[in-house]
Amino acid sequence: MSRARLLILCARTARSVAYLQGLAAAGIEPEAVIVYGQGGGTLQTTRELQVQPLAGLFCPDLSQDIDTCLAALDWPHEICPAQTLDDPQLLALIARQAPDLLVYSGYGGQLVPAALLSRYPVLHIHSGWLPDYRGSTTLYYQIIEQRECAASALLLDEQIDTGPVLARKAYPLPPPGMDVDYLYDNAIRADLLVEVLSHWRREGAQALRPLPAEAEKPPYFIIHPLLKHLALLAVDKHEDTP
Numbered sequence: 001m002s003r004a005r006l007l008i009l010c011a012r013t014a015r016s017v018a019y020l021q022g023l024a025a026a027g028i029e030p031e032a033v034i035v036y037g038q039g040g041g042t043l044q045t046t047r048e049l050q051v052q053p054l055a056g057l058f059c060p061d062l063s064q065d066i067d068t069c070l071a072a073l074d075w076p077h078e079i080c081p082a083q084t085l086d087d088p089q090l091l092a093l094i095a096r097q098a099p100d101l102l103v104y105s106g107y108g109g110q111l112v113p114a115a116l117l118s119r120y121p122v123l124h125i126h127s128g129w130l131p132d133y134r135g136s137t138t139l140y141y142q143i144i145e146q147r148e149c150a151a152s153a154l155l156l157d158e159q160i161d162t163g164p165v166l167a168r169k170a171y172p173l174p175p176p177g178m179d180v181d182y183l184y185d186n187a188i189r190a191d192l193l194v195e196v197l198s199h200w201r202r203e204g205a206q207a208l209r210p211l212p213a214e215a216e217k218p219p220y221f222i223i224h225p226l227l228k229h230l231a232l233l234a235v236d237k238h239e240d241t242p
Contacts, residue, residue: 007099022190033077135219164210
């Protein structure tokens with residue numbers, strides 16, 4: 001019996017680099033990687049992006065772009081210039097790989113179309129404890145309200161963050177001064193991704209059984225700069241660092 005096929009669908013973003021590096025550090029090699037689109041822009045932050053020790057967490061090296069990362073890993077991969085997820089060229093590449101599970105690491109604001117959702121289980125890692133923290137920039141809202149971070153693994157449906165939740169994990173606040181948007185957010189997402197895929201490699205489809213459903217909560221919207229500033233103050237003032 002052949003092994004189930006894992007496909008990582010990657011935008012040219014820091015998150016994709018964190019995912020690939022995290023999988024490699026855990027010894028998980030996908031059967032296929034597809035990089036799509038023209039790029040997610042340059043990382044712009046005034047906070048610390050350097051690799052540093054995080055208790056129990058792999059810290060990615062975001063000085064690498066995705067091409068450098070894949071070259072270092074020497075994993076087979078395909079490049080598709082299509083920027084949209086329903087582009088026929090991209091859909092054909094995905095179909096040729098015939099994945100049993102597709103991990104989605106796309107561009108912000110993109111919704112995965114029915115053309116993919118109807119054919120493959122699509123795994124997404126959301127930053128925030130679902131269903132309590134649905135929507136955008138929920139990591140910051142959870143920092144303000146609960147003084148902790150979280151990530152949730154879900155199978156996507158056609159709504160926003162409403163698909164079946166497979167796993168959730170709480171994390172401490174990041175160290176003071178660390179970049180939250182690019183570094184810590186992606187580090188905790190990659191950590192949960194590794195846990196879910198390790199379980200999937202062992203258990204197959206059994207690992208995709210959802211947690212008991214809970215009542216959906218209203219979604220959060222992009223956080224106001226003042227509230228984001230308050231969240232970062234909470235990060236920088238806390239004493240217990242990972």
